[in-house]
Amino acid sequence: MLLVTFVDRIGSGLWASVSVLYFTYVSGLSLAQVGTLAAVSGAVGIAGAPLGGRIADRFPLTRILIALQLLRALASFGLLTTDHYLPLLMISAVGSLGDRASSVLTKLYAARVAGPDRVRYQAVNRTASNAGWALGGLAAAAALTLGTTTAYRWLLTGDALSFLAIALLTVSCAEPPGSSRVAATGTTPCAGKPANPWRDRTYLAYVATETVLFLDDSVFQIGLPLWIAHSAGVPHGLAPLLLVLNNVMVVALQVPLARYGTTSEAARKLLAPLSAASAAGGAALALSATGGTLQAVCLLTASAALFTLAEMLHAVVSWELSLALAPDTAQGAYLGVHGLAQSGQRSLGPLAVTAAIATGPLGWTAFGATIAATCALQHRLVRDRLRQNPLSVPPVTVSEH
Structure with missing residues (x-):
């Protein structure tokens, strides 16, 4: 999962630093439209955390993570297909939902895998995250020296490909111990109603x-x-x-x-x-x-x-x-x-x-x-x-x- 985080953050570093510029110079959106797009997609993304967490208590965690990475890839590729405002708004919202949900579930996976050692596990993960983000940001800065539409599109494509890569990497990850019974039965591993x-x-x-x-x-x-x-x-x-x-x-x-x-x-x-x-x-x-x-x-x-x-x-x-x-x-x-x-x-x-x-x-x-x-x-x-x-x-x- 450490490699998953590293690759994920390289992709995020490629896209996060240029997303506003992409929507402005490639998609041709106005300042107000870019601001609204960011605000709406961010608001929709808020629902991703509780929704993803609730689903993770009911189904195998790795399968949900794979599905979310594919959803994020689909959203990123989708942005390449249109420059119209409403489709861009809806696609960005879907991507934001997947991003927030996968963030919570990655943390849950770490907690279940590491068990009592979860804090150091997360610390190493955060180190990998920052290193990946920095690498992606440097690559984005280098690409932007070209200043072309093609360069922007390749950065977005790189972000989308990173999601496909981590989906494939997640396939090889074992289901964490805490969710083994969920994987086998498709239900929560306890009798009675879970805490709310x-x-x-x-x-x-x-x-x-x-x-x-x-x-x-x-x-x-x-x-x-x-x-x-x-x-x-x-x-x-x-x-x-x-x-x-x-x-x-x-x-x-x-x-x-x-x-x-x-x-x-x-x-x-x-x-x-x-x-x-x-x-x-x-x-x-x-x-x-x-x-x-x-x-x-x-x-x-x-x-x-x-x-x-x-x-x-x-x-x-x-x-x-x-x-x-x-x-x-x-x-x-x-x-x-x-x-x-x-x-x-x-x-x-x-x-x-x-x-x-x-x-x-x-x-x-x-x-x-x-x-x-x-x-x-x-x-x-x-x-x-x-x-x-x-x-x-x-x-x-x-x-x-």
């Missing part, structure tokens, strides 16, 4: 806090580039360099950091340094507006490093707690609901960081403080649940993805 995450108030509250903790994604995608663009004297070329810093740190440090979250209680304790890193990152961004160019560059770099540390710590915490709070009999359904946190952040994140930018330095201070306060809230929220009766696998150590 939508009626689990503690888990829903936990997912709500996760939406806030995922805001670091928007910091790197939108917040830092816009803040740099509107900061006098700061070179605009710093923005992509900070993204490179983020990527390098994740590749180098995500696996070593995973050792500190090998049990549910250990993962919960990581919320304290996560809180501190987020608050310090927001403060550094705020202070970057108070001095000269050199000070601003140093503080922006420090902020990027701090938010990257927060991102990696949250990844470890999230991998463990999202499963530790879920019953064995409904892990797919629970992970599907947890997937809504990241989907929701994609809608709320841009609004949050642009509000911080509009407010000025005080806005970034409040942004970091809000994430820090949410860490404290989550720490308290999950404490009693974990101590009373961990519904997932017992607290344990970790393996590879």
Whole structure:
């Protein structure tokens, strides 16, 4: 599955960085149409996480993953067949649905394969993901130097072919132990009605806090580039360099950091340094507006490093707690609901960081403080649940993805 992730992210790196340009220059869509297409497909994609998770508790996981990869390939190839707005909108929505569902199910597969070693398994997987994304992005940047319609189409074709490749790779993957009885019977491996995450108030509250903790994604995608663009004297070329810093740190440090979250209680304790890193990152961004160019560059770099540390710590915490709070009999359904946190952040994140930018330095201070306060809230929220009766696998150590 590690190779599946690597190939998948190469394809995503090829397409994600040029999708807006493709719809603008190849399909000829207006700015408003491109924005609406992205918003609608993203909204439809939100349903992919809970839908995929629910299905995974009823059918063999590898078969569902293969079907989803083929659906994603079909959607990507479909974009090549038309330049009309409505078909592009519908095809993009289907692709987004498949993308969000496959993301949750890949995580579920890792959890079932690794069992007690799931955190390190996911850490290695994330390292492969970042490496693949970087490789795809570099290939896309090289292709764009040609500036031709053909180059754009080949990048989209490469994305589609990556989905076909991972579907073939998934065929060779064994069904994970936790779903062996599902594969044999086509039903959930337990008697009685499985737990329903939508009626689990503690888990829903936990997912709500996760939406806030995922805001670091928007910091790197939108917040830092816009803040740099509107900061006098700061070179605009710093923005992509900070993204490179983020990527390098994740590749180098995500696996070593995973050792500190090998049990549910250990993962919960990581919320304290996560809180501190987020608050310090927001403060550094705020202070970057108070001095000269050199000070601003140093503080922006420090902020990027701090938010990257927060991102990696949250990844470890999230991998463990999202499963530790879920019953064995409904892990797919629970992970599907947890997937809504990241989907929701994609809608709320841009609004949050642009509000911080509009407010000025005080806005970034409040942004970091809000994430820090949410860490404290989550720490308290999950404490009693974990101590009373961990519904997932017992607290344990970790393996590879």
